[in-house]
Amino acid sequence: MMNRTIAPETKTVKHIDFQSPEIDTLSNKVDVYSMRKTDDETVRVDFVFDAGSLKTSKIIAQLTGELLFSGSADKTSDEIEEKIDGLGAFTGVEVSTEKSTISAIGLREHIVAITQTVVDAIINVNFNPKEINQLLQSKKKQMAISLEKVSTQARRAFLSDLFKNSPYGDLTQLEDYDQIEQSHLIEFHKDKYLSGLQYIAVVGALNDEDLNKIKELGNQFSKEEVTTIDYDYSYTPNNIHVEKEQALQTAIRVGRVLFNKQHEDFIKFSVVNTILGGYFGSRLMTSIREDKGYTYGIGSGVAQLLETGYFFISTEVGKEFKDLTLEAIQEEINLLQTEEVSETELTLVKNYIIGQILEQSDGAQAMMDRFIAVETYGMDFSYYDDFIKQVNEITPKEVKELANLYLNWEDFIVVSAG
Amino acid sequence: MVEFERFELDNGLRVIFHKDVTTPMAVVNTLYDVGARDESPERTGFAHLFEHLMFGGSINIPNFDGPLQEAGGSNNAFTSNDITNYYDVVPVQNLETALWLESDRMLSLAFTEKSLEVQRSVVIEEFKQRYLNQPYGDLWLEFRPLAYEVHPYRWATIGKNIEHIKEATMEEVKDFFKTHYHPGNAILCIAGNLELEEVKRLVKKWYGDIPAKEKKVRNLPQEPKQTEFRTKTIERDVPSDVYTYGFKMAGKGQEGYYEADLISDVLGRGKSSRLYKRLKKELELVTDINAYVLGSIDPGMLMLSIHPSDDATLEQIDAEVWKVLDELKSTLIEKPELEKIINKVKTTKAFSEQGVLNKSMALAMNELMGDANLINTETDEYEKVTVEGIQEQANEILQKTNCSQLIIKAKKNDE
Numbered sequence: 066m067m068n069r070t071i072a073p074e075t076k077t078v079k080h081i082d083f084q085s086p087e088i089d090t091l092s093n094k095v096d097v098y099s100m101r102k103t104d105d106e107t108v109r110v111d112f113v114f115d116a117g118s119l120k121t122s123k124i125i126a127q128l129t130g131e132l133l134f135s136g137s138a139d140k141t142s143d144e145i146e147e148k149i150d151g152l153g154a155f156t157g158v159e160v161s162t163e164k165s166t167i168s169a170i171g172l173r174e175h176i177v178a179i180t181q182t183v184v185d186a187i188i189n190v191n192f193n194p195k196e197i198n199q200l201l202q203s204k205k206k207q208m209a210i211s212l213e214k215v216s217t218q219a220r221r222a223f224l225s226d227l228f229k230n231s232p233y234g235d236l237t238q239l240e241d242y243d244q245i246e247q248s249h250l251i252e253f254h255k256d257k258y259l260s261g262l263q264y265i266a267v268v269g270a271l272n273d274e275d276l277n278k279i280k281e282l283g284n285q286f287s288k289e290e291v292t293t294i295d296y297d298y299s300y301t302p303n304n305i306h307v308e309k310e311q312a313l314q315t316a317i318r319v320g321r322v323l324f325n326k327q328h329e330d331f332i333k334f335s336v337v338n339t340i341l342g343g344y345f346g347s348r349l350m351t352s353i354r355e356d357k358g359y360t361y362g363i364g365s366g367v368a369q370l371l372e373t374g375y376f377f378i379s380t381e382v383g384k385e386f387k388d389l390t391l392e393a394i395q396e397e398i399n400l401l402q403t404e405e406v407s408e409t410e411l412t413l414v415k416n417y418i419i420g421q422i423l424e425q426s427d428g429a430q431a432m433m434d435r436f437i438a439v440e441t442y443g444m445d446f447s448y449y450d451d452f453i454k455q456v457n458e459i460t461p462k463e464v465k466e467l468a469n470l471y472l473n474w475e476d477f478i479v480v481s482a483g
Numbered sequence: 484m485v486e487f488e489r490f491e492l493d494n495g496l497r498v499i500f501h502k503d504v505t506t507p508m509a510v511v512n513t514l515y516d517v518g519a520r521d522e523s524p525e526r527t528g529f530a531h532l533f534e535h536l537m538f539g540g541s542i543n544i545p546n547f548d549g550p551l552q553e554a555g556g557s558n559n560a561f562t563s564n565d566i567t568n569y570y571d572v573v574p575v576q577n578l579e580t581a582l583w584l585e586s587d588r589m590l591s592l593a594f595t596e597k598s599l600e601v602q603r604s605v606v607i608e609e610f611k612q613r614y615l616n617q618p619y620g621d622l623w624l625e626f627r628p629l630a631y632e633v634h635p636y637r638w639a640t641i642g643k644n645i646e647h648i649k650e651a652t653m654e655e656v657k658d659f660f661k662t663h664y665h666p667g668n669a670i671l672c673i674a675g676n677l678e679l680e681e682v683k684r685l686v687k688k689w690y691g692d693i694p695a696k697e698k699k700v701r702n703l704p705q706e707p708k709q710t711e712f713r714t715k716t717i718e719r720d721v722p723s724d725v726y727t728y729g730f731k732m733a734g735k736g737q738e739g740y741y742e743a744d745l746i747s748d749v750l751g752r753g754k755s756s757r758l759y760k761r762l763k764k765e766l767e768l769v770t771d772i773n774a775y776v777l778g779s780i781d782p783g784m785l786m787l788s789i790h791p792s793d794d795a796t797l798e799q800i801d802a803e804v805w806k807v808l809d810e811l812k813s814t815l816i817e818k819p820e821l822e823k824i825i826n827k828v829k830t831t832k833a834f835s836e837q838g839v840l841n842k843s844m845a846l847a848m849n850e851l852m853g854d855a856n857l858i859n860t861e862t863d864e865y866e867k868v869t870v871e872g873i874q875e876q877a878n879e880i881l882q883k884t885n886c887s888q889l890i891i892k893a894k895k896n897d898e
Contacts, residue, residue: 067692069543069587073579075554081507104505106833134754143764146754151819153826155834172830199763203770206790209722213618311720313611344557346548358604361612381612413553420555420574427506428838483616 078419081453083446084432086266089280094288097280098436099267103429108176108269109168110279112187115291116165116257119232121249123241128200129250129258130160133167135196137189142196145186154179162233163371164263173269177278184282187258192250205242212239215483216381218307219316223480226303227322227375231296262286266437268430298322298373305480312483315387319394320377321476325369327442330467332455334367337467339414340406341365341397342378346413348397349378357393359386371441376471387481401468405461418456422449485842485858488679489850492687494695495667499846499855500682501674503839509675511571511581512843513589514851516670517663518565520635520703520781528642531562532606532651533659537569539598541588554580562640565780566851572840575675579685582673586689589669592660599653606648610641618721619891629715630729630784630887634706665696672847674839706731706782712883716890726800727889728787730880734780736852741864742876743776747785748824749816749873750774750807755823757807758787768795768803780852785880797890811877815870828865 086098118126134149134156136142149156154171167187171179211217221236228234265283267276300322324331335343342349342365349363363380382390426435426449439448487501522529537560538547551558556573571581614620623639631637642648671690673682709731733739751758751774762769771790777783791800836845836858849857 067689069583069590072544072550073577073583075580076574076576078555078574105837107830107837143755143760147823150753150755150827151823153823153828153830155827155830170830170834172826172833175826199767199770202792203790206723206770210618213720213722215616313616314608344552346552354605355601358601359608361605361609381608381616383608383611413549416555417552417557420552421557423507423555423574424557424572427508 075416077416078423081423081426081449083426083435083449085446086433086436091280091283093262093284093286095262095283095286096264097267097283098264098433099271099276100429100433101267101270101276103268103270105269105429106172107170108173108267108271109170109430110176110180111266112167112184112283113263113266114165114167114258115261115263115289116253117161117163119162120257121253123244124237125245125249125253126165126257127160127237128197128204128245129253130158130165130167131200131204132192132196132250133158133190133258134183134186135190135200136193137186137191139189140186142193145182148182149179152179152182156183165257173271176269176271177275180279180282184285188285190254192247192254194247197245197247197250201242201245205239208237208239208242215309215312215314215316218309218482219318219480222305222307222482223318223320223377223478226305226480227300227320227478228298230299233296233370256289258286260287260289262288263291266433268433293371296372300478302476303478305478307480307482309483313384314381315384315481315483316379316381317387317390318377318379318480319477320375321471321478323367323374323376323471325367325372325374325442326439326444326448330471331367332452333459333463334467334471336414336418336456336459337401337464337472338365338367338376339418340410340464341401341468341472344414344417346417348400349380349394352397353380353382353390353393357386357389359383359390359393384483391479391481395474398468398472398474402465402472404465406464408461411459411461411464415456415459419453422453485836485846487846487855489855490683492666492690494690494693495698496686496690496693497670497850498686499670499672499850500677500679501672501839501842501846502677502679503674503842504676506675506839507575508572508839509575509578509581509677510673510840510843511573511578511585512672512674512840512847513569513585514670514672514847515567515569515664516668516851517567518563519638519640520564521663521701522635522638524635524638526647526651526655527638528606528640528648529651529655529659530567531640531642532602532648533656534560534562534567534569535602535606536592536598536656537588539595539602540593541584542591542593544584544587545593547584547588550580551584556581564636564640566848568844568847570840570844575677578673578675578677579689582685582689585671586693589664589666589690590693594653594657596653599651599656603648603651606641607645610645610648614639614641619719619725621719622725622727622889622891625715625717626727626729626887626889629713629889630731631706633704634781635703636706636779636781636783661696662699666690666693667695667698670847670850672843672850674843674846703781709885709887712886712888714888714890716892718892718894721891721893723793723893724791725891726787726789726791726797727891728789728804729784729887731885732776732783732785732880734782735778736780737782739876739879741868742872743785743880744778745821745824745828745865745868746811746873746877746881747774747776748827749811749820751787752824752827757811758804761807762789762800762803766803768792768800805883808877808881812874812881815874818870821868821870821873825865825868829862832862
């Protein structure tokens, strides 16, 4: 008879093999990172520009990025899209605060042609006024819809207050869409795209010849040095409520300015964060979802910006549970601050975290993502070795100390919307 | 080519094993042949509620997530109108933990009152968060009963309304488990850097003694052929109108499915598609428009999703949409356009089946459709489609009498 009450023995993950990409530098100083050890049939090519939203005002960065395929003097947007679709490709544009990533994904056999088309479009775009207008109408509509969501309202109220002294808090308004001129986009494109290529990332089993062709395309841009600005990240703890009468749920955002992976406490605080709200078995999930049923999901995290970061707790709860939820969150934080986490729980969290790193390093694309994540902060893969080491070594006492240092309710901005 | 082995236990459990030497992770994917379509019309939302209950502890193991996390693993699940799918991703050396957990909850759940009570509340919050408290959130709750009058696809996976979930009893829950959660109704896919003999040994060890149950023969009421245009207009507190069109089409794997899927791509997938180019770029009647198919096992739908421009009328948009649809019926598309679409399908398939988890889910799903090897032959089916076949299928499904239309109008504020 099987004894199903006894768990099979488990073995902890001892070591993770991190593989660096090949690194080449073009004559224009642009770096090309490539991960080619893979059996996957598709290839992904990312061109990353110093064209994030902080590099300019209003929504110029976002619009410029989204208009890169909108047509040039010789090719209409239809013709460009037709060419890209014809090659079975997918393109993506992601504009963050710091940078803009233009991606192309396609089968190996087509990727050089796809990349040529993409680069050609980016370099020669002439920002046709009709195209600009069509995009503005579409985005205004999307934003109006988004603003109806309590999660959006909470997030916006939270970020704009937390970062009221820096551009990170200067969020897009609907009116911004009415103040865009073609010249803004042309200028930004010239500065931050033509002269703003930072690096190229290639993931896929390309042969040398194809990789060289893609590198050649990178030479069509130039690279200006990125200037960093010192922003003021000071904030004042606060309580904000945004009412939405007919809402059935209230979105809650709680948090504070904290740090990013460059800070000495980041790794150990990550463990504290995981215990509190960073996985399905977390204190917050166990209490507020699994025990009380107030929500479909609650979690916490540390979001990383270039020079700093912020801690946040986020959830949507039945409207009638708002105050009870805020109390329950405080209760869980208080528990972490007053009682040491048990060795059993801490071991479970450590094993889980390391298992997650293993999963998130699985495969060529994941490995490239891990590389970029540290390269952005001027670090290398030794960061992950250090991560695993610190996670393995953290003690219950340290968890309690860090909870007391960084999770004080009086330091938080507390936002509810709905 | 995705290589795999297949074997079956005496109790009817179908097992697929895929060896992947490139990953340090192992996947245990369990697909149960039960979805929202198998629910009683008075107890909708059950399959999904049940998915939640599967995490509330099994007969020998009070906590599902904990031991898996302890082993460095993670997991999730989803329910559709057709299936319920559970997957675990663990470091390969801890495969047995996942098998121990999954087999125990296939054997029997703990069925505690507390678990039912809490998951009821959680699902109700999910109902609110994803459907009731979002702009256009109840679109599918309105559209499904419009398009389907008889077939269980007429209700959404989340359920017709919150009351059905509120009133679910423990007896009904136990009954549902007995009927649908047993080895003969499941497909288990295991993937990772493992050996077949070891996988067989572990599967027999943990699943071998789970008793077989008779597989309930599915006998769902068939949706009669639609013979009239259906339309419904509702007002909602949203910033702008949205139009949804649905055309009945074949189910996955049935004749006409691949043609219909490609038709949806020709019409509205991506910025070089016909509806996008004509209605958005050229005529500026919409700010967004796209087409897709639901991909259901029973006869499904080809959908159009339309965001009208502020100054365009329904009549204008409707007229132009039908012109584009009619053109597809009257004129053969050119080979380059067909090739373009098939290229996109190939890229999507290659991309979406990368990684050991994606492969596992695809293998299980294809086995449910009759043969796991469909993962390798599916592209051939698309490449067999001809321009004549596209035209034929277009004439079959893109008819007004086959169309259901939901108009969501933005409530205008009184000045």
